[in-house]
Amino acid sequence: MSLSELPVETAGNDLASERARAIDAFLAQARSLLAAGPGEGHAQLQPVADALIALGRRADLFPAAHFPIDAERPAQVYRLAEDADGGFALYLSAGLAGKAQPPHDHTTWAIIAGVEGNERNVLYRREKTADPARDDLVQTRVVDVAAGSAVVLTPTDVHTIELVDGLDGRHLHFYGRALERLEHRVVFEGTTGGSYRQFGPPRNVRHPAIAPAALKAALSDGEEIALLDVRETGVFVRSHILLAASAPLWRLELLIDRLVPRRDTRIVLTDADESLAHQAAGKLVRLGWRNVSVLAGGTAGWAAAGYELFSGSNVPSKAFGEVIEHRKHTPWISVDELHQRVERGDDIVVVDSRTPEEFADFSLPFAHSLPGAELVYRIHEFAPRPETLVVVNCAGRTRSIVGAQTLIDAGIPNPVVSLKDGTMAWLLAGRTLSHGRSAPLPEPEAAGLEQARTRAEDVARRAGVRRIDAEGLARLEAEAGERSLYRFDVRTRQEYEAGHLEGWRWAPGGQLVQATDEYVGVRRARIVLADWDGVRALTTAAWLAQLGGHEVFVHAPAPLPVLVLGPEPVKLLPLHARAPRIAVRELASALDAGSVAVFDIERRAAYERRHVAGARFAVPDRLEEFIAGLPAAQRVVLVSSDGVLAGAVAAELIARLARDGSAREVLALAGGTQAWVAAGLPTGQGGEGVLTGDDDHWYSPYAHADLAARNAGFQQYLDWEIGLVAQLEREGDVGIRLVAPATADAAVAS
Structure with missing residues (x-):
């Protein structure tokens, strides 16, 4: 049966979920009947x-x-x-x-x-x-x-x-x-x-299909759904469905529990042509996700059905920023005018709404680091005079626009503008950036904090954000088996690690809005933000509510909550026996002897900065291809930053090779690149050993050493962002609902 012959009516709203419930009931009955042996x-x-x-x-x-x-x-x-x-x-x-x-x-x-x-x-x-x-x-x-x-x-x-x-x-x-x-x-x-x-097991076990038209309907039917693209992220960003989240096949054991926490969520997997999606579906089913379908024909089938494909990363959030500017006419300033006004000594403050890590990588020489969720919370400390012009910038457009509009919607007395096209435009104008700058964020004084709370409450109210008390939170947690629940702490990394609520994940507010699809894989889920100070959670929640697609709540922790210290734990869900490890000194000796082939599989950008000397970089999707050409006796060692991903991929690779009758030895480097560097062993840098191009991740134009290539990349990226509004109109309503100015009641819909 061809794609065009798949009946829409039989792939419907939630037949897959109804089937999954019936299968669950059967399996429970079977287990009970067979419990005695x-x-x-x-x-x-x-x-x-x-x-x-x-x-x-x-x-x-x-x-x-x-x-x-x-x-x-x-x-x-x-x-x-x-x-x-x-x-x-x-x-x-x-x-x-x-x-x-x-x-x-x-x-x-x-x-x-x-x-x-x-x-x-x-x-x-x-x-x-x-x-x-x-x-x-x-x-x-x-x-x-x-x-x-x-x-x-x-x-x-x-x-x-x-x-x-x-x-x-x-x-x-x-x-x-x-x-x-x-x-x-x-x-x-x-x-x-x-x-x-x-005879061996079947090699092509498949999973239930969903036709493109049925998926299109399901994405807007008001029920929970997770659409996951299982190609490597760099391949995904070249062409994908708008509301898909990137969840690469070989990284699922590390990603899936965070992206889709509820085991019976309706999940649809896609790739380009079904070549990877059924492998991923098999993984998810064995890991306990019980309601998994595969998009018939992949993104090729989606396009053939007449639906839109998008390029780029974090596209829903970036399209959201463009819609904000298009609908609300967010004011902006050009880099030339900004330069002139700074040189003239005008009363002006520039705040960079990216993460502190991004700011330290590069920044405007005169900018201050003030991540997106911190803007309303701390802006008074940077611009206490209402006459001061506040300029919000980022590396491109989205966080400049969202940040500026955040302050405008909050009603701060200062004039506020976004920096048109961010630091990309600054570099395109032939100017330079500073590197390695960092400064602690100033704590808000009492008067400024009270004003910030009032403003954040007002915007959140207009956006439809709901507050819940401990009893309400307990109810949502009790219902987490029926409705997906995400709980985020949106404060700074330092604050989170100094003490957070048990089971709550860290998601700095600006990034949660900028890259929602990296944190929340389920449409129509419930999102609860912890409100420690009465500002940052409300600011973030207001934007998430306007972005649409989820129910958004804010919860104020008890005065003396039980806190967990340290970074957010990451759960690894193993499918295979633990892969054997090799210690750094043993690997160094094996490299000297030429008895191993080393593949770094984490991220190309990290590999180019620093890697095990002698390693090459490849995405896990293509490891079997490169291993096939190695001498039969040569061992394979996989390396990742801390060894966790390498261990998971090595275990999967061992299972695949064994299925094919190969006895090749595959190991993971214990402790990963971090342990190798800590031992003082030789490292390399640069892209000479990159085997798989940009397949692993979106390759930023900033990474180009060649200025002409960098500038061409900047312009292409900026044109792409601006074009998202028109593309979004072709896609149809995705739930964006912008709040009107404080003096009006009607929402600005998109």
Whole structure:
């Protein structure tokens, strides 16, 4: 069935979620029935078969549009559920009329129940012969499996299957062990037996599909949904769906729990053409996410259906900034005028709304660091005189515009403008930036703080932000199994690490608005911000509410809350046995001996700054390609910043190589690049060893050493940002609702 033939009505609003709930209920019933130990005979398994029959009767949950087959793929297995340890696994097997399989066993118990069509199962008893390479098969019974019936197979049963009666078929297959763990199954040359051979697990297990039109509808149906693009981020930024978040396949074990915390969230995965999405879906299902679909045809199918594709990173937030300027006419100042006024000594203060780390990397020579969420909170300390002109800048456009409009909407008495095109325009004008500057943020005095609170409260009220008390927060937390909940502390890194609420993540407010898709992967989720001072959480919440797509709340912690110290913990969800590690000194010796190939897999930019001498850089997606050309005896060592990502990728790579029969040794560097540098071992820098270009991340024009290339990149980027308004209009309403000025009641809609 082609993409154009996928019916919209059958891929609907939340059939996937309804199916996931029904499957959950079946699995819970099966586990209960088998809790005492199933035995593996027909009688012991029959109650489970009855439950599977009942699930199969819900044919509406398993429409053909979600489980497509066609002449190119006449038979297909779709994964519906699978335990992380390879235990229970549920599949839907779909096939065109006449699909047949020769005699084979399973080495585990199996139950097959009908959904649609008639699957004829012929069962055999296997008998040994005098020839150890040949066995006889003796037919024992024939079972036709259609809707309302099932067949139970023990681990030793041999059977054939065939879709009969001229009908296509869809059948549920429930196994005591996942197909990919069944490594010793055998298939016979014929129905009377004879020679037999082992055959491996299927290589192309797929997952339920969702058509582009159905996804388009689902993104605006008001229900929760997570759209994740599983390509490497640098590939993602070249062309993707607007509301997709970047969640690379090989980094899912580190990302998914933060992006999509609720395990039964409706998730749709995409890539360019389905080449990676089914691998990612398999990971997520095994990790416990139970409601996963794949966009039919990927972004190519999306574009073919007539829908818009976007380039760039953090596009919803950057488009938001452009909409703000377009709708609210945020005033700006050019770099030439700013330069003239600074040189003249005018009463002017320039504040840089990026992160302190970005500010230290480069800044206007006369600017002050004041990250976005801190603007209303601390601006009085920088511009106590109402006559002072406040200029807000960033590296490009978005945070300049959002920052300036933040102060304007808050009603500070000063004139406020954004710096048109930020530091990019400053450099394009032939001027220079300062590097390495940093300064502590000034603490607001009592009078300025009180004014800031009043202003922040007013904007948040107009944006529809709701405050919740401890009881309200407890209710949201109790409902986190039904509605996705994100809790963020938006203060500075230093404040967060000095003491934060248990389980609350750190997301500096300006970045949470600038890069919302990096923190929140679920549309229509609930977001709660901790309000420690009555300003920063409200300021951030007001912008998130206007950005749309979520319910936004603010919570004031108790006067003496229990606090957790230190940085935000990151959870790694392993799928495979821990990969072996190699110590830095051992790796140094192996490099000297030429017995290892070292691949840095973290980020290209970090690699170019400093890396293990002799390492090359590659995105995990392409490691198998580069490893294939190495001498068979050469060990492979993976390196990441602290060794965590390298360990996860090494474990996955080992499993893949073993599946392909490769015995190559793969290790992760213990402690990563940080441990290597701390040991004083040789490092390299520069891009000579980069094997995969910009595939890992958006490559900033600022990184170009060649000035012509840098300036061309700046102009291209600025033109792209400005063009987002028109592109957003083609995309349609994505929920942006801007607050009107304080004197008006109506919202400025987009």
